[in-house]
Every structure is written in structure tokens, then in C-alpha cells.
Amino acid sequence: MDAVYEGSPGSQLSGEALSRLMPGIGNLGGFRAAGRGEDKKLVVLYTSGEDRDWPDRLDLNTGQFVYYGDNKTPGHELHDTAPGGNRILRRVFDLLHSDVSQRSRIPPFFVFQKYPTPVSGRSVQFKGLAAPGFSGLSATSDLVAVWKTTGGHRFQNYRAVFTVLDVPVVSRAWLQDIAAGQALGPTTPTAWMDWVHSGAYRALASESTTVIRSQDQQLPDTPIKRELLGVVYEHFKEAPIAFEAFAARIFQMHDQRVIIDEITRASVDGGRDAVGRYLLGLSDDPVYAEFSLEAKCYRPASNGEGASTVGVREVSRLISRIKHRQFGVLVTTSIVGRQAYEEVREDKHPIIFFSGKDIADILTSNGFNTRELLSALLQREFPGGKHAGSGSG
DSSP: OOOEEOOSSBSOGGGOSHHHHSTTSOSSSSEEEESSSSSOSEEEEEEOSOOSSSOOEEETTTTEEEEEOSOOSSSSOTTOOSSOHHHHHHHHHHHHTSOGGGGGGSOOEEEEEEOOOSSBTTOEEEEEEEEESOTTOOTTTSEEEEEEEETTEEEEEEEEEEEEBSOSOOOHHHHHHHHTTOOSSTTSOHHHHHHHHHOOOOBOOOOOOOSSOOTGGGSOSSHHHHHHHHHHHHHHTTOHHHHHHHHHHHHHHHOTTEEEEEEOOTTTOTTOSEEEEEEOSBTTBOOEEEEEEEEEOOOOOSSSTTOOEEOHHHHHHHHHHOOTTOEEEEEESSEEOHHHHHHHHHTTOOEEEEOHHHHHHHHHHTTOOSHHHHHHHHHHHOTTSSSSOOOOO
């Protein structure tokens, strides 16, 4: 788990690590299956982690892995792909939701992510052994055909949900048994065996030990996301008051249970740029937690150097305005300084930080993953940016 398997020196395809690590699979594409026929022996799910249109995502807190199919451009029917990845997904999820005895025909899925090293651009990191589906998701939710539009052409692709199981080490002996057609036996990991027999997911849910994120961890991690954050900053840098409404929208994009009650006026905000409620209870029996939000449109940077940092003074201002049983939200296009971050976490103040990386991640996951789409959103819904007057945000 999380080990890096290094490819040959350079970035040539012939030097990639996966085909040597997992015999019987190919060396191209996101789906790399071993075995002939409709039912595969094993399937490798490879992700670059950089596809802005199809953002595969692993939630380390729950073990849920969202992976997109291989029909990623217009001109083909959903299952009409050369690698056959979407056909694999259709077959596997059909087996998952049919008779219980059919689970033994589902191949184990091995998740790998691109992980360039100084030695090789073809290195990969093993992210875990995965089973299709997720605890609590219905048959209508774990495999969904989603629509996309590119160049005015509509097409469909799959969005599949898997569970990364609690298997810290996959033995070579099990891989050899799988190749020999004996996926279930003495070498099989217990979590996989239990899932096949009972359908119970023993997910690898890992609580984060990172209480304070470093500056690098608060910055966008791909060129595309850095570009998106730059678009946001350029739109609002002369109009920080207009940025307040955008910051509130970002919080809503992150969680649909967020309700924004008011974007406060600069002259009377009392240190709060927006106020709202977070729905805790049922929609017909609601319980709310109130929050105050503060927005800081500060200069971002591609690394820790040159960024305008949110410091102790700004964070203390928000803390002082939080009433009993409320929490605070701070949204910035930049980063939160270490001292301010430490004081909030050590003193257990109920403050949520959204940094530049978080803004870019939320925009990407909500479909605003190109400069053109994001610019259209900003001009349509936040026209107060760019040409508006400056304020005290």
C-alpha cells in the first residue's frame, strides 16, 4: 500500500513499471485487464490524477474510490471503446447486483496512480485493492452514466464507485494464484475473501494525522488547477467585496447542506463577510448550526514563495466574531500561515479553512475545469469582479 514502483530511467513507454509488476496486463490506458473472455482474472485501474474532465478521486478517510470509464471523447457509444473498459464496468456491476453467488466471478481491482520520480517518468504508486460498490450505495448509484459536452457534441461515460479494502500488502503468491485461475484460496487476502462471501466491505478508512497543512499542501497540485486559481484571483483582485459572494458559493459547492442567509455589507459586517446555516437534521425536521464566513482574495503563488499569507490577525478577527455554538469558515485564494493554523487547531477553535488548492479542487469537481468554463461562470454570476471598485475584504 502506497509503495512506489519505479520504472526504467527516462520516460519511454518501454520503461513503464506496471506491465512488469502485474504480468498479463497491457502497458497503455486506464483499464488494464488480464484474462480472456467476458470475465477477467484481474483488472488494474490506472489513473494519472491529472484529468480535468474526468477527475478520479480516492477519499482516504472512507476508502471510497471514484473512477471514470474510458469513453472520454465524442463519437462513440458508451460501451464502444477499444480498450473495453466500460464493458468491464458494465459486466462487473451487473454481477455485483445479481445473485450472491456471482461475486466470485468479479475480478479483483488493483488501483495504481502515476507517480513520476527523478529516475523515471513511468513510475507508479499502489493505492490499494478495490472491490466494486460502496457500503450504503444502491444499484442505481454506484455505476452511473454521466453526460459531457465537448465542442458542442454530447456523449456519455461511466462514473464508477469502488471501495479500497483494508489490505496493506498484496502477496506475489496471490497474484500467481490469480494467474492460474485460483483467485480464492489460502493466499487470498481476508478482506477480499470476506467481501466475496458476504458482500461486506472492510474499507481502508484512515484518519488523517495532518492537523496542520503545509504551504505546499494548500496550493494547487497541477498546472490546470493553478491556472484556474489564477483566473479567480485576476477576476476578483480589484474587488475583494465581490469575492465574498464567490467564497460563499465555493462553500455551497463543497456541501449542498450549506445555506447562505446573507452576504454582509462591508460597513456593517463586524468581521463577517457572510452568515449562514449548516443543515444537520432531516429536511422535514431540520437542525442547524450557524456559521460566519470570511473571504480573503490574496495573491496566490505556484509555491510557498510570493504568496500573500493569511495570518494571525485575520484569523483572530474571525474567531472573535463567532458566537456560542457557531463555527467559522475562512476562504482564501492563497494560504493560511503556519502560526495562525497552529493556534486554531491547538486551541480547538471551530474554524474551517479553504485555501487556494481547495478552491481549485471544488471548482474542478463541480465541472468548472477549464479557463473558458470558469470565466463564463464568473462573468455570468459575479460580474462585480474585475471592473468593480476595491473594498476591504
